[in-house]
Amino acid sequence: xxxxxxxxxxxxxxxxxxxxxxxxxxxxxxxxxxxxxxxxxxxxxxxxxxxxxxxxxxxxxxxxxxxxxxxxxxxxxxxxxxxxxxxxxxxxxxxxxxxxxxxxxxxxxxxxxxxxxxxxxxxxxxxxxxxxxxxxxxxxxxxxxxxxxxxxxxxxxxxxxxxxxxxxxxxxxxxxxxxxxxxxxxxxxxxxxxxxxxxxxxxxxxxxxxxxxxxxxxxxxxxxxxxxxxxxxxxxxxxxxxxxxxxxxxxxxxxxxxxxxxxxxxxxxxxxxxxxxxxxxxxxxxxxxxxxxxxxxxxxxxxxxxxxxxxxxxxxxxxxxxxxxxxxxxxxxxxxxxxxxxxxxxxxxxxxxxxxxxxxxxxxxxxxxxxxxxxxxxxxxxxxxxxxxxxxxxxxxxxxxxxxxxxxxxxxxxxxxxxxxxxxxxxxxxxxxxxxxxxxxxxxxxxxxxxxxxxxxxxxxxxxx
Numbered sequence: 001x002x003x004x005x006x007x008x009x010x011x012x013x014x015x016x017x018x019x020x021x022x023x024x025x026x027x028x029x030x031x032x033x034x035x036x037x038x039x040x041x042x043x044x045x046x047x048x049x050x051x052x053x054x055x056x057x058x059x060x061x062x063x064x065x066x067x068x069x070x071x072x073x074x075x076x077x078x079x080x081x082x083x084x085x086x087x088x089x090x091x092x093x094x095x096x097x098x099x100x101x102x103x104x105x106x107x108x109x110x111x112x113x114x115x116x117x118x119x120x121x122x123x124x125x126x127x128x129x130x131x132x133x134x135x136x137x138x139x140x141x142x143x144x145x146x147x148x149x150x151x152x153x154x155x156x157x158x159x160x161x162x163x164x165x166x167x168x169x170x171x172x173x174x175x176x177x178x179x180x181x182x183x184x185x186x187x188x189x190x191x192x193x194x195x196x197x198x199x200x201x202x203x204x205x206x207x208x209x210x211x212x213x214x215x216x217x218x219x220x221x222x223x224x225x226x227x228x229x230x231x232x233x234x235x236x237x238x239x240x241x242x243x244x245x246x247x248x249x250x251x252x253x254x255x256x257x258x259x260x261x262x263x264x265x266x267x268x269x270x271x272x273x274x275x276x277x278x279x280x281x282x283x284x285x286x287x288x289x290x291x292x293x294x295x296x297x298x299x300x301x302x303x304x305x306x307x308x309x310x311x312x313x314x315x316x317x318x319x320x321x322x323x324x325x326x327x328x329x330x331x332x333x334x335x336x337x338x339x340x341x342x343x344x345x346x347x348x349x350x351x352x353x354x355x356x357x358x359x360x361x362x363x364x365x366x367x368x369x370x371x372x373x374x375x376x377x378x379x380x381x382x383x384x385x386x387x388x389x390x391x392x393x394x395x396x397x398x399x400x401x402x403x404x405x406x407x408x409x410x411x412x413x414x415x416x417x418x419x420x421x422x423x424x425x426x427x428x429x430x431x432x433x434x435x436x437x438x439x440x441x442x443x444x445x446x447x448x449x450x451x452x453x454x455x456x457x458x459x460x461x462x463x464x465x
Contacts, residue, residue, distance in 0.1 A: 013040065013042060013052070014040055014052075016040055017029050017032070017033070017038050017040075034452070034455055035387055035390075035391050035452075036391050036394065036395050037391075037394065039051060039057070039394075040052065041057070044059075044071040044072050045070075045071055045072050046070040046071060046072075046073075046416065046418060047059055047070060047071075047415060047416045047418060047419050047423055048071075049071075049400065055398060056398065057394070057398040057399065057400055058397075058398065058399045058400065058415075058423055058426055058427065059071070059400050059415070059416065060399055060400055060401045060413040060414065060415045060427060061400045061401060061402050061413075061414055062414045062415060062416050063265075063270065064239065064265065064402075064414065065208075065239040065244060065265045065266060065357075065414050066265045066266055066268060066270050067266070067270045067416050068242055068243055068244060068265075068266035068314075068318075068323065068327075068416060068417045069266070069269065069270075069314055069317045069318070069321075069323060069416070069417065069418065070270075070416045070418045071270055071416070072270070073269070073270075073317070075313060075316075075317065076269040076270070076271060076310060076313045076314070076317075077271075079309045079310065079312070079313040080271060080272075080306060080309060080310065082309075083099075083305050083306060083309045084306075088305050090304055090305045090306075091300065091301065091303070091304055091305075093300075097303055097305065097308075099303075099305050099308035099309055099312070100120055100303035100308045102308070102312060103118075103120075103276075103308045103311045103312050103315075104117075104118035104120075104276075106311075106312060106315050107263075107276065107278060107311075107315075108278070110248060110315070111249070111261065111278055114257060114280055115258070115260075115261060115278045115279060115280060116280065116281050117278070117279055117280065117281045117283075117284035117285075118276050118277070118278050119134075119276060119277045119278075119279075119284070119297070119302075120274070120275070120276050120299070120302040120303045120307075120308070121264070121275040121276060121277060121299055121302050122273045122274075122275055122299060122301050122302055122307075123153075123264055123273055123275050124153055124236075124238035124239075124262065124264035124265060124275055125152070125153025125154055125155045125158045126153075126155070126264075126275055126299065126302075127238060127262035127263065127264050127275040127276060127277045128152045128153050128157070128158040128161075128202070128236060128238070128262050129153070129155055129157045129158055130262075130277040130297065131200070131202065131234050131236075131260045131262050131277050131279075132144055132157045132158070132161070132199075132200070132202075133157075133287070133297055134260060134277065134279060134283055134284070134287050134297075135199040135200035135232045135234065135259075135260065135283075136199045136200075137286055137287045138199075138232065138282075138283040138286040138287065139199040139200070139230065139231070139232060140199075141196075141197050141198060141199035141231075142176075142177040142197060142199065143177040143178070143179065143197050143198045143199060144160075144161055144175075144177060144178050144179075144198070144199055144200050144201075144202065145178075145179055145180070145181050145189070145192055145193075145198055145200070145201040145202070145231075146161035146162075146163060146178070146179075146180060146181065146201070146202050146203070147163065147180065147181055147182075147183045147184075147203055147204075147207070148163045148180045148181070148182055148183045149163060149164065149183055149207060149209060149210060149212065149405075150162060150163050150164070150180075150202075150203070150204060150207060150209075151164060151167070151204070151207070151208050151209045152202065152204070152236055152238075153238075154167060156171075156174070156175060157175055159171060159174065160174035160175035160178040161178050161202060163180040164209060164405070164406065165406075166406040166407075179192060181201070183212065184214040184216070184218045186218055186221050186222065186225070189201065189222055189225060190225050193225055193226070193228075193229040193231055194229065196229055196230065198229065198231045199231065199232060200231060200232040200233070200234050200259075200260070201222060201226055201231055201232075201233055201234065202234040202235075202236055203219065203222070203233075203234070203235060203236065204235075204236045204237075204239070204240065205219070205235055205236075205237065205240050205245070205249075205250035205251050205253065205254070205256075206239075206240050206245055206250050206353075206354055206357055208239045208240075209404060209405035209406075209408070210359060210404050210405045210408050210410055210412075211352060211353050211357055211358065211359035211404060211410070211412055213354065217254070219251075219254045219256055220254055220255070220256070223256055223257065223258070226259075232259040232260060232283070233256075233258050233259050233260075234258060234259065234260040234261070234262070235249070235250070235251045235256065235258040235260070235261050235262075236262050237249055237250060237251070237261055237262060237263050238262055238263065238264045238265055238275070239265055239357070239414075240357065241261070241262075241263045241264075241265075241266070241267075242263065242266045242267060242314065242315075242318060243266075243318055243323050243324040243327050243355070243417050244266070244327065244355055244356065244357050244414070244417070245327075245331075245354035245355035245356075245357055246324065246327050246328030246331050246332075246354055246355030246356070247324065247328070247355070248318070248324055249261065250354065253354060259279060259280055259283060260277060260278070260279040260280075260283065261277075261278045261279075262275070262276075262277050262278075263275060263276050263277075263278065264276075266314060267310070267311045267314060268307065268310055268311070268314075269310035269311070269313055269314045271306070271310050272304070272306040272307040272310050273301075273307060274307035274308070274310055274311050275302075276311075321418075323417045323418065324417070326417060326418065327355045327356050327417040328355055330356060330417075330419055330420070330424065331353065331354065331355040331356045331357075331358065333421075333424055334356070334358060334413075334424050334427070334428070335351055335353060335358060337424065337428045338351040338358070338360060338428065338431075339351050341428065341431060341432055341435070344432070345432075345435045345439075346363075346365055346366050347362050347363060347364075347365045347370075347435060347438060347439075348360060348361070348362060348363075348435070349361045349362055349363035349409075355417075356413070356414065356415050356417055356419070357412075357414060358412070358413050359404055359410045359411070359412050359413075360389075360410065360411045360412075360413070360431070361408075361409060361410045362385060362386065362389070362409040362410070362411075363409065365438075365439075367439070367441075369441045370438075370439065370441050373441050373446055373449070376453070377449050377452075377453060380453045381452075381453075382407040382408075382409075383403065383405075383406055383407050383408065384449065384452050384453065385409050385449070386403045386404070386408070386409055386410060386411050387403055387452060388438065388445050388446075388448060388449045388452070389401075389411050389431075389434055389435070389438070390402065390403055390411055391448060392434045392437060392444075392445060392448070393430055393431065393434055396430075396433070396434070397426075397430035397433070397434070399426070399427055399430050401413050402414075413427070415427075
């Protein structure tokens with residue numbers, strides 16, 4: 001009997017969490033079961049996930065920003081099938097494949113004439129590792145600067161410039177020469193650049209953890225300082241790139257001209273991991289400087305045909321369907337509706353974001369009873385409260401969102417860029433209802449919060465971020 005994946009999935013669907021508990025990440029399974037995220041999704045399309053009963057779940061997480069163009073698109077599937085049907089040679093390695101050349105050409109057309117050389121990777125953290133190596137090799141300098149509260153990935157180089165203790169604990173020592181710059185403090189940046197030994201300064205134009213970005217011209221001044229001191233300026237667009245913030249690249253909000261850009265996540269179309277590091281030709285050639293160095297930086301799967309085809313399909317969809325423009329429009333529409341909720345509910349401190357990368361930050365409520373409950377929750381774990389928003393959004397309203405980071409009172413939403421009025425209305429009405437529930441103490445939402453506190457005290461629970 002031949003291998004039948006459809007039959008295997010049909011017969012064993014529902015064993016998901018038991019299998020992971022036994023063979024994969026047991027602690028993650030415990031977290032999902034604690035917060036009520038142990039759903040079994042059997043199908044996905046567009047902006048929705050579906051369980052075996054056919055219930056729809058509005059996906060405002062998008063696989064951490066992977067599904068900008070939506071899930072399981074027919075046109076991306078067709079491209080994959082077409083490539084498979086052609087029986088193309090794949091990963092010959094000692095050749096220059098057509099599809100990787102075509103995708104590189106398509107990307108360069110969109111980044112502008114200065115960023116004209118592409119290296120393909122498999123993931124965001126690999127793209128960042130590549131950027132670090134290229135910067136050090138091109139400049140001959142040892143140091144890399146990044147912002148506090150930054151997130152650039154979890155392999156060693158990228159973790160060394162990720163300034164979040166929760167991800168770093170237990171994994172040191174890190175790559176030497178990696179230092180944080182106080183977020184959006186231009187004087188701190190210049191002091192660290194002055195010695196003249198900094199290879200690169202890397203930033204997320206919009207930080208993924210917390211959805212933070214400067215409200216002033218920090219990035220413009222930072223880029224000028226990098227030019228002054230001979231430091232390369234890197235924009236990490238792994239989550240923000242390809243339309244997420246209402247522009248094709250988030251650095252365009254500030255009119256920046258980076259030396260290196262990293263992309264991943266949505267370039268994959270949600271199918272085959274795809275990432276790239278885009279830079280200036282002169283930087284690229286300083287790495288691959290001689291014939292005997294033509295493979296001094298390499299990756300086995302980076303230029304595989306399926307990933308390249310998915311990337312080409314995504315770029316075509318962005319152009320053909322005006323996805324970036326829709327993101328800007330829907331982001332403004334959603335932010336306006338959320339700010340009306342802010343006027344209604346004093347527990348909402350701020351609504352911020354760009355395009356469809358949005359944070360809703362909460363604060364201590366004014367009511368005495370709610371204030372005491374808030375203080376009690378935060379005394380145990382500063383990150384528990386937003387889970388009291390995220391869980392009922394999923395359990396009661398079937399909307400998938402996420403807590404924005406460790407120790408933050410922030411809920412983050414990353415919906416697919418294809419959403420419309422129906423999805424926006426559903427989310428805003430659901431959030432309004434959940435916050436109304438928070439205003440009832442005692443009540444079900446606070447009962448859930450107290451259960452989280454008990455779990456935290458007895459088993460060291462930390463919410464998923």
